[in-house]
Amino acid sequence: MLTVGDFSQAEARFSDARNQAEGIQEPLYGAEALLGLARTFLSRKELEAASATFLEAGRQFQLIESTDGDGAAMLGGGPNSHRTGTVG
Numbered sequence: 146m147l148t149v150g151d152f153s154q155a156e157a158r159f160s161d162a163r164n165q166a167e168g169i170q171e172p173l174y175g176a177e178a179l180l181g182l183a184r185t186f187l188s189r190k191e192l193e194a195a196s197a198t199f200l201e202a203g204r205q206f207q208l209i210e211s212t213d214g215d216g217a218a219m220l221g222g223g224p225n226s227h228r229t230g231t232v233g
Contacts, residue, residue, distance in 0.1 A: 156185040176205035 159181035166174035183198035 150188075152185050152189045155188075156182060159185060172205065172209050176202055176209060179205060 159178045163175050163178035163182065166172070166178055179198060179202040183195050183202055186192075186195035186198055
């Protein structure tokens with residue numbers, strides 16, 4: 146939707162995707178959806194919203210990519226949580 150210029154529909158879909166990702170505790174999907182949402186703001190030249198959303202997406206990615214494991218713990222996941230459905 147974003148590439149064809151339907152920014153409102155793209156924003157709605159990225160917001161839905163983020164909410165769904167948070168609901169199933171998939172932080173990577175949530176961060177990616179947040180990044181997409183930031184891109185929709187940028188496409189509509191909503192610079193303050195885009196900047197804030199890009200910063201939040203960056204924080205989310207940083208937590209996910211934490212090398213000492215704190216990020217996964219803070220986000221509710223462990224190294225194998227995507228496979229077993231359990232933390233740690």
